[in-house]
């Protein structure tokens with residue numbers, strides 16, 4: 001469990017990026033942290049694995065104060081995958097890249113081999129096993145970066161802006177993958193402003209703006225609140241926009257998923273005919 | 274990454290900022306020459322202290338101090354090397370003149386850092402490029418120079434992101450013995466270099482698509498002009514230079530020595 005208590009954080013440059021933020025994330029939860037550029041999302045998740053320590057307030061991971069632990073110790077439980085894969089790939093082969101974290105955490109060679117194979121399969125990278133990560137396409141590099149963190153099976157997985165620069169089919173795969181991780185019992189935290197992506201996931205949504213949490217609740221409630229969405233420079237999911245326009249035909253306004261939309265329209269057509 | 278802070282241009286307007294970059298460059302060079310000319314503690318101390326008002330005028334004291342702080346390691350190394358060499362060559366005696374010499378060598382280095390830090394803190398890369406161009410350097414050279422200076426903060430920023438990413442993968446920079454620690458930096462350096470190369474290729478493409486090098490003579494939107502203040506500063510600087518040369522040649526400089534306590 002991650003518990004953030006009245007955390008404020010100011011960068012050395014003087015930017016006050018978090019202002020008395022409190023939030024609790026339970027084991028196995030699926031959370032999307034959303035908000036405009038510079039809202040403080042990345043700053044917040046960096047507190048979760050100790051890259052940044054709170055200026056004021058406390059962050060607890062499974063009851064342990066992050067101030068007392070190193071980034072390495074925390075990262076074993078809280079895996080953070082950054083937006084730009086090019087900021088971490090450096091090994092000669094994809095295999096080595098995935099083994100890097102495992103070696104740092106001191107797993108035995110036998111476990112390493114097993115985990116690397118597992119991660120390669122998980123992200124469909126077997127064929128690139130012996131290839132340099134620099135030879136891969138952008139989407140593939142991102143998958144290698146993800147695999148290199150998942151390999152040590154952190155219980156909490158944080159993905160910072162995972163959909164940026166991904167095409168639609170890659171997003172689709174990522175969506176399934178993220179869901180799968182969550183159903184296997186992992187806590188998944190998505191940092192994104194891709195509202196369509198979040199709408200399809202239907203997680204708990206935490207909205208941030210100017211260093212504060214301005215809303216926290218189920219996606220269906222938050223993503224269909226035009227006032228809140230506008231405040232954070234987002235726009236409503238397309239499905240929701242459509243159902244806002246269809247409201248005078250008697251449709252509900254809080255629709256975010258295609259499945260639900262299809263069902264509502266089916267019912268409507270059935271009633272008409 | 275703090276090491277670059279002292280060289281990063283700070284955009285404010287002050288008397289010093291508004292000086293012509295060429296004049297400021299002359300000023301820095303004169304400090305350089307003077308620092309090389311004198312080996313005595315007294316003139317070097319004066320040389321360092323006359324820079325203080327300039328720092329104050331330019332409102333860059335915080336950055337300036339941070340650049341001095343980051344030069345501390347090198348300064349210590351210079352001091353120790355001189356001390357050890359002097360100690361050995363004076364038949365294993367820590368004489369007062371060895372101590373004084375080591376101190377003035379260190380002070381000379383700090384003075385140089387201080388003066389070039391003022392120059393870079395108060396001169397925008399654009400002005401610098403213009404100055405190079407108007408001093409008849411080839412445009413390609415001026416451009417390469419300004420681009421390099423401009424990308425320093427970008428690189429520093431990127432290095433921080435890479436460090437964060439690798440630490441999140443369990444990398445512990447401070448772990449292990451000396452050799453291991455150096456190896457710990459590979460996961461940081463490789464992505465940094467690869468990204469820098471990738472970015473420079475992208476930059477080249479972007480420049481070519483904006484007709485870089487299409488015409489032999491390009492025109493500038495802005496041109497540097499020497500103003501009254503520039504002339505004044507130049508005159509004062511050159512006077513100081515002439516005066517110092519006179520002192521060097523004809524005046525005996527009072528020797529300030531650091532006393533030592535003989536350990537027997």
Ligand SMILES: Nc1ncnc2c1ncn2[C@@H]1O[C@H](COP(=O)(O)OP(=O)(O)O)[C@@H](O)[C@H]1O
Nearest residue numbers: 011013015017036037038039040041042043044
């Ligand atoms: N390393 C840093 N140094 C100084 N300021 C920073 C740094 N990183 C982020 N900031 C600032 O902190 C604020 C929050 O940034 P960030 O957490 O990255 O936002 P988000 O991830 O929501 O886009 C922004 O105003 C940003 O400019």
Ligand SMILES: [Mg+2]
Nearest residue numbers: 041042043160
């Ligand atoms: Mg961010």
